[in-house]
Amino acid sequence: MIDDRLLPLEGLDNARDIGGLPLRDGGRTRHGVLLRTANPGPQFLTPRDVEFLVEDFGLRTVIDLRTPEEIEQHGRFVHDGVERLELTLIGSSRDALPEGVEITILDMYRGYLADHPQNVVTAVRTLAAPDAGPALVHCAAGKDRTGTVVALVLDAVGVERDAVVADYALSALHIEAMFKRWTTAAGVPMPDPATLDRHRPRAENMEKLLGWLDETHDGAVGWLRAHGLTADELERLRQRLTEPA
Template structure:
């Protein structure tokens, strides 16, 4: 029987960049278990129907919010928090004093930002992975503002740790590029502002070479994503539980 590629996109009234990490292929066969880890942009625009579907049909039990405090003040914690769902605040960017690593002049600046998430907020990154691993049931949403950079880095680490091939990790990251126009249309409409130009929109689109370079630098400097997680406090038992949660039963 053909292993059909699942449609991982999720459609909601108040989200433009929502998808299930479940369905990504795994090394050696099989796919990431669906309904465990969802990735989205910020949640303040969810409709009552969205909230009912997320908490009911999709079984969301916790949210990992990767935004800064100032983003929370501007946009609010989101409708799931108002509905009583547990929200873990795990900002990946310091409020002040952020320093970017030195990289070659030819390296995309976004790679430096991604490495800085790990350098500045290693404890929060590992805590995010741990929160997913420790849940025995229910789904987790991970989000930032647009669901592409901070969310993309955390999901890339998790996907790598459970055995998603590198090219598929990168391809999942790039998928958010198809939703940039929809994201900005929702934001600008809400604020009564004009849409950015095509060139400005393109600058916000995730590019494969950024994630590829970021992961290659993790390989060179830290022995890869899994070793980085271990070196920063994730235990072998927690790693095993993460894999058990996201990999299908043997």
């Protein structure tokens, strides 16, 4: 169900289509509507990768969840006819931590939603727009910030909970390849196995985030509605991203 959504791009890691996921009430998510990836920066993409994204997939919108500093350091995907939105998710909750205090993954994910709720809503609203075309959402590795936003979207349109979690956890398979690409380009050694393992998404972290949303907002729909997404926008999102059985 999951592996056949991976995209075999030469210079872009952790890339997959959100299509084909089962819905709680029957049906599936649509293929060819939304991709999630690591940073599609120009330093790694091949001409064939760009052709696939723009011509084959028909990419019209890129939602970039990185910080301005990351964007300036690692570059942007820029192409005629493709709109870009830069919607950082990292903010004051991380800056306010006392020095030396470590946060949990759940704290980090809740921090994205607390620091920039309107950026999250803008990302989802963009996907639900009446004239929206095929879109790509990414951060640096496509696993944490991207994983949080995509999980909200999938839960909001009615994807089975196990499938939402499995889609998030699939990024763990790509950690070594991403670090190999980055360290080779930078001319530095690969991290040790323990460090790599700390970067792997684990299903229980997304289960905790979704459980927290259930407890505090009656799920992703409740959180999105509480922060300004309308019922009409949610319905358009479902229509764009899902198809009946």
